[in-house]
Amino acid sequence: MTEHKILFTGPMGAGKTTAIGAVSETPPVITDVVNTDTSHSKSHTTVGLDFGQLTLPGGDRIRLFGTPGQARFDFLWKILVKNALGLIILADNSRPDPIKDLRTYLDGFSDELKDLPCVVGVGRLAEHPSVGLEDYLDEIARYGLVLPVLEVDARRRDDVVLLIDTLLAQLEASLYGA
């Protein structure tokens, strides 16, 4: 039985807190406060960290951490990614420029992404199809990376579990030599 630490990141409003809440077996630790940034249509936002726990069918324990989305909290990104076995970037296709958002996290975690497994989950794709999964893949390729990109609904437990499973599969592939 192993313990994994997985970190969720991505823009404000993409559903990081929701995703952790959707799968956590223990009441998640949430550091939401009132959002005063009117350029974002949400009432609360994470400024510390989110934390939840999940046991996989094989008995592996997953500790899920979430970062604040805004780049002014990038000092926490560096703290939270320490000892993480994988990174999940949640994207939000309803935002004005989701590919630019993606770059924020690919740049923000560029050192870690050299060897840290990562999966990208794209939310609100059906309602906002102008940017497709292939656009994400193309941008990731420009960084010289190959990462799985999946369509997800952060509110659905199955979708979040699929993201985690995909990440763990990547982890195993890198451990045992793909």
Add this chain to the structure above:
Amino acid sequence: MKLGAPFHLSSETKAWVHREAQRLLEEVSGVVAVVVATVDGFDVGSAMKQGDPERVAAMASSIFAISAVVSQEASLGRSRSVTIDTDEGFALVHSVHRPEAGLVISVIAGQEAILGQVAYQVSQFARDLAAA
């Protein structure tokens, strides 16, 4: 979907926050920075001898949010302040409970500063700001 709640301080209150931050910086021995920020990490008024108020504001909101979940987990009521005691001074983050949206005051102080004195001044500032 609910919009972000814009944070409003009257220009009068803002000017007072600035003056008060400046006063603490000048009058309290050892203080090197005073930053007042929203709970989501935006600087609303500051006075600093060094450093970047925007970064201090973001860090203060994180520290405060984490202290709030700790006090909640331990059933200790609302979190009032956090002190980071360091080799060369201390940082103090104090909450301001205002009805519409809270604020946090951060003070960074060097070795010459006396913790009790700074804590007293900051809690006075927080009380006045909560009522302002």
